[in-house]
Amino acid sequence: xxxxxxxxxxxxxxxxxxxxxxxxxxxxxxxxxxxxxxxxxxxxxxxxxxxxxxxxxxxxxxxxxxxxxxxxxxxxxxxxxxxxxxxxxxxxxxxxxxxxxxxxxxxxxxxxxxxxxxxxxxxxxxxxxxxxxxxxxxxxxxxxxxxxxxxxxxxxxxxxxxxxxxxxxxxxxxxxxxxxxxxxxxxxxxxxxxxxxxxxxxxxxxxxxxxxxxxxxxxxxxxxxxxxxxxxxxxxxxxxxxxxxxxxxxxxxxxxxxxxxxxxxxxxxxxxxxxxxxxxxxxxxxxxxxxxxxxxxxxxxxxxxxxxxxxxxxxxxxxxxxxxxxxxxxxxxxxxxxxxxxxxxxxxxxxxxxxxxxxxxxxxxxxxxxxxxxxxxxxxxxxxxxxxxxxxxxxxxxxxxxxxxxxxxxxxxxxxxxxxxxxxxxxxxxxxxxxx
Numbered sequence: 001x002x003x004x005x006x007x008x009x010x011x012x013x014x015x016x017x018x019x020x021x022x023x024x025x026x027x028x029x030x031x032x033x034x035x036x037x038x039x040x041x042x043x044x045x046x047x048x049x050x051x052x053x054x055x056x057x058x059x060x061x062x063x064x065x066x067x068x069x070x071x072x073x074x075x076x077x078x079x080x081x082x083x084x085x086x087x088x089x090x091x092x093x094x095x096x097x098x099x100x101x102x103x104x105x106x107x108x109x110x111x112x113x114x115x116x117x118x119x120x121x122x123x124x125x126x127x128x129x130x131x132x133x134x135x136x137x138x139x140x141x142x143x144x145x146x147x148x149x150x151x152x153x154x155x156x157x158x159x160x161x162x163x164x165x166x167x168x169x170x171x172x173x174x175x176x177x178x179x180x181x182x183x184x185x186x187x188x189x190x191x192x193x194x195x196x197x198x199x200x201x202x203x204x205x206x207x208x209x210x211x212x213x214x215x216x217x218x219x220x221x222x223x224x225x226x227x228x229x230x231x232x233x234x235x236x237x238x239x240x241x242x243x244x245x246x247x248x249x250x251x252x253x254x255x256x257x258x259x260x261x262x263x264x265x266x267x268x269x270x271x272x273x274x275x276x277x278x279x280x281x282x283x284x285x286x287x288x289x290x291x292x293x294x295x296x297x298x299x300x301x302x303x304x305x306x307x308x309x310x311x312x313x314x315x316x317x318x319x320x321x322x323x324x325x326x327x328x329x330x331x332x333x334x335x336x337x338x339x340x341x342x343x344x345x346x347x348x349x350x351x352x353x354x355x356x357x358x359x360x361x362x363x364x365x366x367x368x369x370x371x372x373x374x375x376x377x378x379x380x381x382x383x384x385x386x387x388x389x390x391x392x393x394x395x396x397x398x399x400x401x402x403x404x405x406x407x408x409x410x411x412x413x414x415x416x417x418x419x420x421x422x423x424x425x426x427x428x429x430x431x432x433x434x435x436x
Contacts, residue, residue, distance in 0.1 A: 004287030007294070007304065010312040011287075014276070014325055017314070025312060026328050028272060029240075029378045032224050040224040044199040051205035058196040065167045065191075070207045072172050072189040080178035089179065091368070096147050096183045098370030103152045108393045118405025125393040127157035128234075130209060132201035133186075134216035135177050137166035137193055142217070143180035144367050148374050148387065149215045150184035156392035161186050162211065164201060166193025194218075198225035202233045215374065215387060236391060237384035240377040241270035241310075244362060245331035245351070247322045247344065248286065249278040252337035252358045258289035260335055262303050263363050269305035274312040274329065276322045278338065283315050319344055326351065330381040333362045352381045406432040 005011040010021055017025075046054040052070060059065045081089065108125030115121065133149035136142050150161050163186050165173035172178065172191050181189050190208050192200060198218075204210030213234035214226055226235045244264040248257050257275065265273045277283035290307075294300050316322035319338065326334055327350045334351035336344050337358045345356045352375030355362050366373050376384035401409070410433035417425035 004284075004289075004291035005313050007287070007290060007307045008275075008311040008313040009308055010314065013280075013315045013317075014321055015317070025274065026330075026379065028310070032220070032227075036220050036224050040195045040221050040228060043195040043221075044202075044225060044228055047196050047199035047205065048203045051200075052207050055192050055196050055200060055205060055208075058194065059167060059192065062194055062196075063167050065169075065171055067167065067191055068171055070190055070192060070205075072178065072191055076172060077178045077182050077186075077189055080175045081182035084175065084179045088176070092143060092147070092176075092180055092183055095144065095368040095370075096151060098368060099147055099151045099372070100155060102370035103155045103372070103389050106389060108156060108390055116405060116408070118402035118408070120400040122398050122400075124396045124398065125156075125390075126396050127159065127393050128153075128212040129158070130160040130162065130211045131158045131392060132211035132214045133161065133163045134197060134201075134214065134218050134222060135163055135165040135173065135180075136216075136218050136222070137168065137173055137177060141165075141168075141174035141177050143174075143176040144373065145216055146177060146180035146186070147184050148372050150181070150186050152372065152387060152389050153215075153392045154185060156389040158392050160188070160209075162188045162190065162201070162209065164190045164192050164197035164208070166197075167191040195221045195225035198222060198229060202229035213392065215391070217374065236374060236387055237376040237380050238378065239374075241272060242267040243272040243332035243377050244335065245274045245276065245326050245329055245333070246335045246337055247276045247278070247316075247319070247326065248282065248335075248337040249339060250282050251339035254282070254285040254289040255293065256358055257286050257337055258293045260337075260362055261286075261290055261307075262293055262297055263361075264333065265303035265306040265311070266297060266299040267302075267306075269302055269309060271306040272310040272331075273307060274314065274331070276314050276316050276325060278316055278319060278322065280315050283313055287313055323348055330376075330379045332375045332377045332381065333365070335360070335362055350382050352376050352386050403432075 055070060056067050059067045110124045112120055112122040131153045135146045146163060153161050163181050165177050168174050198214060200208040201211045201214050215236040217239050223239050242264050246257055261273050265271050275286055277286060294303055330350040332352040334348060335355045341357045345354050348354050353365055353371055365371050372387045374387035410429045413429035414426040
């Protein structure tokens with residue numbers, strides 16, 4: 001392969017990967033650093049026992065901010081939207097409309113089934129009462145995450161949506177995050193970040209109410225905090241660094257593939273980006289395109305670190321081998337930049353979201369096309385799905401059994417109970433066989 005292949009930690013054919021290297025790519029869940037675990041546990045303990053006082057101390061320690069108020073006034077949220085650059089506001093509002101349209105198309109639905117005459121078994125979705133969304137505000141302020149979390153919750157019928165985001169230099173979250181909160185019709189916003197925000201939403205403080213579920217991306221401390229409080233409150237899928245796997249062939253532009261690769265690699269030095277080309281000659285062209293483009297981006301050093309730590313440039317014998325590897329890898333984003341992308345998409349499995357065709361840029365999905373960008377990472381796509389309205393309801397199951405049906409069920413139920421040694425169950429069932 002060309003010199004550009006040296007940018008990637010792994011390069012070569014899929015078949016030549018050692019078991020160790022393949023396992024390293026596929027089983028990429030990293031153990032949480034002991035220091036992160038201990039620090040996070042300490043923060044959660046402080047907030048759980050000392051509430052708002054602990055949050056104010058944490059704002060000084062981590063954000064260098066002495067908070068005048070923990071809650072952002074509604075007037076400040078509205079003002080942020082009014083003062084936002086009109087073109088940027090228009091883009092946010094367009095994204096919000098698309099997200100609402102997509103998520104409104106698949107609302108949670110009640111179901112009733114009558115397996116036998118007189119027996120009705122049903123399942124009813126009940127929206128959660130209160131949901132908390134976390135909006136990062138460290139190296140970048142992610143207004144898009146506010147829309148992705150709050151709008152599906154509102155579509156599902158959640159009664160109250162709160163957002164926590166770290167304070168900027170003026171003591172409140174960034175103006176674009178506040179503007180997104182206004183567009184998404186968030187009910188309350190709080191100037192707190194990190195593990196402390198997660199603890200506050202999980203257990204409640206004097207100012208911040210406890211929620212039923214916490215969603216949204218964050219750094220290692222936020223992710224660890226969500227994991228630690230998940231015994232007490234619902235969370236979305238485990239979150240980690242951004243991921244992209246591209247299956248590509250000569251029908252796609254190498255410069256376009258390179259742009260997609262670098263767009264995800266610039267997120268974080270821990271981002272995971274894998275290219276699976278369907279020929280070695282095309283892999284060489286993509287490698288050269290990445291090498292040429294990486295020098296032109298502002299976050300080049302971050303992207304280089306990501307490719308060197310977790311990047312792979314691989315060649316598959318054919319599309320079937322590429323899809324088999326993708327299914328094992330289970331990427332957050334799967335981009336099919338190949339001539340028969342629709343056919344490949346129909347059989348692709350285990351990805352957070354599939355982007356079908358070269359023009360279906362992952363960055364459109366990150367912001368504006370309407371699908372959710374809160375997606376499973378680190379292989380969690382083998383069992384988790386992207387965020388949507390179904391994540392903001394709990395299901396009430398119910399059964400209605402007529403007297404005639406009860407009499408019909410009684411003896412078989414009793415036999416099953418007796419086989420398990422549960423006599424009281426048997427007696428409760430048999431009384432209906434003797435009801436008449």
